[in-house]
Amino acid sequence: MELNNSKIKIKAKNLNVFYGKKQALFNINLDINQKEVTALIGPSGCGKSTFIRCINRMNDVIDICKVEGSVEIDGAEINEKNVDVVTLREKVGMVFQKPNPFPKSIYDNIAYGPIIHGAAENKDQMDNIVETSLKKAALWDEVKDRLNEPGTSLSGGQQQRLCIARALSVNPEVILMDEPCSALDPIATAKIEELIDDLKKSYTIVIVTHSMAQAVRVSQKTGFFHLGKIIEVDSTEKIFKNPANKMTQDYITGRFG
Template sequence: MPESRINLHVKALARAVNVFYGEKQALSGINLDIPENHVTALIGPSGCGKSTFLRCLNRMNDIIDGCRVEGSITIDGADIYSKEQDVVQLRARVGMVFQKPNPFPKSIYENVAYGPRIHGMAANKKQLDDIVIDSLTRAGLINEVNDRLDAPGTSLSGGQQQRLCIARAIAVRPEMILMDEPCSALDPIATARIEELIDELRDNFTIVIVTHSMQQAARVSQRTAFFHLGELVETGATEQIFTNPRDSRTQAYITGRIG
């Protein structure tokens, strides 16, 4: 179900994607375009496959035993499941932020410096410092942690930890950032901070966010895709999905009748 062409540069493109966990089919026939420098929200009831789809985009499903992905997913026209595609490089291009903040049990500085270090992005300490400071700045955390970069990442509050995880992801300079319900473990104020941040990050990154909250999808995203029972039911501009859904199931979901 390719959506009507809109005048956007498509960053990632999924065609006829099926995902199986062993015998069980988790996703069937997903076709989705993800536009560059936009926030695409994936919504739908629990177990509908939206997180599974998200994890296909940086091949995090590879580490799950018995998981099989069919169909094609391309980023900038290159198939990410082809033999030539290196997973490590792919993940450096497609960052991820998880449901629960998961900072490493290291200092704030080391958390952010981890990615650039393994990818050899900094030639010297000064460059590394710059990357760390820049990432923390972009993640809106720098003012809160400037004087305690050596403090453990786990000493921060939940919302700060999640922003640290975002800083950690953007330190690798990815093109896309995947966010798997990034605010579900946070209080409303921290959530608001993250949502603001997502909006700022949109200028530089292509963002795909899985969310449980339709309000959040409406607030932060420009595009929305509605998943239901392993199928992609409807995609479109967020405004259209929430005000004028074409499919009755979407209608039912956004009005709270299924979910």
Template sequence: MDTKIKIKSTNLNVFYGEKQALFDINLDINQNEVTALIGPSGCGKSTFIRCINRMNDVIDICKIQGEIEMDGKNIYAPNTDVVSLREKVGMVFQKPNPFPKSIYDNVCYGPKIHGIAETKDDLDQIVENSLKKAALWNEVKDRLQEPGTSLSGGQQQRLCIARAISVNPEVILMDEPCSALDPIATAKIEELIDELKTTFTIIIVTHSMSQAVRVSQKTGFFHLGKLIEVGTTEKIFKNPTNNMTQDYITGRFG
């Protein structure tokens, strides 16, 4: 199957005030694949994914140079509709952060504000589909009106995934989605990621090497704001080209 580039970052530089956080990032993200970004804390992985849905816009001192194209269009072009961009690019965070609302309302919030659903039936259908895709439906279908926060950590994270996919995004950004979860919940999310990639393009930031190996097809290693090496996950973890990559993934980084 031919791989299509969904997102293309070209010479991306990001500054927080005087401090440069990313240096000339050139990275292609393939459609319907999972791309893992690894690297030590503060290396720019999260900054990078936050550029893809323009979350960094809300930080006043943040300045961005270069281009990120999605489907061939520069998302930093002046006429870009940021709201519609964020509809296309969903995000899941490190800690599950359901709204203090019912399970149902958590999932239907996005479709409501984006005007995706016209009737209550439509909304019901979206909630059900999203929860099914997030592999949570069976566990919550009889308690949809209970608060989202009443769920376990792993369930809350799947609720956040359901919330992210309820607006039919094309891309899902995941910033360490399993770091607060136990191994069983992690395994469920990882299996889910594998299923979701048939519909979405996924970028996951992770500190777990074995998770990157399990879930991704492509891996990029960041260090001090630079993309040191990118390649197929198999190549990166079996035989990386760059010594820094090898030192990092084998635990030799001093």
């Protein structure tokens, strides 16, 4: 894997995040390559989730959270006041730790994003968007006959794929995944991982995971976080085979965390 040939999609520079007086991220510098899966690993509370929530500015929702520094997507700064978060989040989708479908039908779950962005002009176009999104999320065959059933009636793994389909429905460029498999069984996890592998052809994916094996399986690049600092970033192969830092070595071999 040649890192240098890849185009940089997201560039975090000197990123500091504070929750009230407590600092959660310290001077994070991280480049995320286009159409590649970047995994973020590290012990609980190390700031991985906080970091990816900076990429679509979900931290804005938290009153006491203050973000300093710069995050650039395609060279454009997103942390400025005049950046419209709605447009940003259209471009940067997110999948959460626990599947969180809307308590609406499967169809409405997917259609919601396109509706608020005015992406479809008529019912046919909307049907089309719903179908392609579900197909991309490898869920279409399972739910095509029951699109009007509530999204919450699906199994956990299906719900998570529904959430991925929902994120895809607005045609994002980047997909952030915050431990998308932590609430799923191994079979559902395998399906999601397969899906991630497929999605990386068209999307830039950042995934936070607690499973080292998962990072190895799905990602091309891995960043190791510890206590709000980024310890080591490199190709996944290098991180897991021959980490430069002792702490990374200890973590991936299960000596702490």
